[in-house]
Amino acid sequence: MRNLAKRKQETLPRWRELIVGAMRNTDDLATAFLDRLDTVEGYRSGLVDREGLRDSARESIRLILEAVTAGATTTQLSSLPSELGRLRARQGIPVEDLVTAVRLDFGIIWSALLWRANSADMAVLALHVDSLWTVVDDYARAVHQSYLEEKAAMAAFTRDEQQTYLAELFGPAGLVPSKIEQIARALKVDADATFRVVVVDPEASQAVHRIANTLAAGGEQLFVLNQSGRVVVLWPAPRTPTRGLETQHRQLRDVAGGMVAAVPGLAAVPAAANTAHEIFRTIRPDEHGLTTLTDAWARVTKGRLDDQTDFSAHLLSGLASITDEERARIVETVRAYLSTGSVTDTAAQLFCHRNTVLNRLGRFEKLTSLNVTVPEQAALALLALA
Numbered sequence: 001m002r003n004l005a006k007r008k009q010e011t012l013p014r015w016r017e018l019i020v021g022a023m024r025n026t027d028d029l030a031t032a033f034l035d036r037l038d039t040v041e042g043y044r045s046g047l048v049d050r051e052g053l054r055d056s057a058r059e060s061i062r063l064i065l066e067a068v069t070a071g072a073t074t075t076q077l078s079s080l081p082s083e084l085g086r087l088r089a090r091q092g093i094p095v096e097d098l099v100t101a102v103r104l105d106f107g108i109i110w111s112a113l114l115w116r117a118n119s120a121d122m123a124v125l126a127l128h129v130d131s132l133w134t135v136v137d138d139y140a141r142a143v144h145q146s147y148l149e150e151k152a153a154m155a156a157f158t159r160d161e162q163q164t165y166l167a168e169l170f171g172p173a174g175l176v177p178s179k180i181e182q183i184a185r186a187l188k189v190d191a192d193a194t195f196r197v198v199v200v201d202p203e204a205s206q207a208v209h210r211i212a213n214t215l216a217a218g219g220e221q222l223f224v225l226n227q228s229g230r231v232v233v234l235w236p237a238p239r240t241p242t243r244g245l246e247t248q249h250r251q252l253r254d255v256a257g258g259m260v261a262a263v264p265g266l267a268a269v270p271a272a273a274n275t276a277h278e279i280f281r282t283i284r285p286d287e288h289g290l291t292t293l294t295d296a297w298a299r300v301t302k303g304r305l306d307d308q309t310d311f312s313a314h315l316l317s318g319l320a321s322i323t324d325e326e327r328a329r330i331v332e333t334v335r336a337y338l339s340t341g342s343v344t345d346t347a348a349q350l351f352c353h354r355n356t357v358l359n360r361l362g363r364f365e366k367l368t369s370l371n372v373t374v375p376e377q378a379a380l381a382l383l384a385l386a
Helices: 002-010 012-023 026-037 050-070 080-091 095-116 119-169 177-187 202-217 247-251 266-281 293-309 311-315 317-321 324-340 343-350 354-368 375-384
Strands: 194-200 223-227 230-236 257-264 290-292
Touching: 002 012, 002 119, 012 026, 012 050, 012 095, 012 119, 026 050, 026 095, 050 080, 050 095, 050 119, 080 119, 095 119, 119 177, 119 223, 119 266, 177 266, 194 202, 194 266, 202 223, 202 230, 202 247, 230 266, 257 266, 266 290, 266 293, 290 293, 293 311, 293 375, 311 317, 311 375, 317 324, 317 354, 324 343, 324 354, 324 375, 343 354
Parallel strands: 257 290
Antiparallel strands: 194 230, 194 257, 223 230
């Protein structure tokens, strides 16, 4: 090892001489870089103009060679790695293509060194190749890190901007069509699209935001707005029907929430959120997943009537005169009958004789004046017991 270190030190002047020689030809090296860059998909799309690529290639190669000569890292000598990473993030170059492009520098420089070297220089190159690779690797990591930081900042800015427009959409004043279009452009959605709207408990906010971030990383849209007493979630429905649940719906399936599944246009979203909120209020503690108005219409209607007129308490007041045990048996039987419409099926479901079912239905009628075999009165009982 000592002999190797000594030999490396002895050959250092020739190594630096080769590096300095390569620095005199950075224009040619940049041209070679651009030729190889044509094989990288992200750079063939025109996101970066050719002259801009040539300038950055020339500056990058020169910086790498200077760092090798100085025995330093590129970040110690220049802000170029940070600037390049941020620039490529804003230009929309995919990160994997960016890293591939940066690492092309090693092959370009190595080929130039081989071309300038004579047979006696092969040992010099072998002894010092690690220093070149270390500098290129450091440069690539610095560019990559800066790219990721810029992307994170861009995403945070976009989220903040979207939150502002979402809050405006749900503002107290009605919005004119031109404002709806402006909000749609900010959210990058079609104002006339069909939307899904969900309302969940504020305690689920963190989980829902995490889901939104996961979906965003995969290119899926899910907008989340925290409001007083609720969290509103919305996304545009697919233009063509999909088999099974959509990605957003699948991700939210373990979250208890009220859902309006087909909202005609962005302007109708706030009203739909209020409906979803009413559905959400009816969800019981042991229920999970997204509940629609089709699932919960009876409970929603009951809630509205109870808020205004004490509807259920008035209709069922007669049940207060019997024991809790008897009340539970009668209510269970009436609910079963309302779901089947059949005395026989109700008896089978509750594992009792059909005469027992008839007796309990009669008892319910005597206490509430509701004969559940009559459709109009059955509807009232269905709402009261929802």
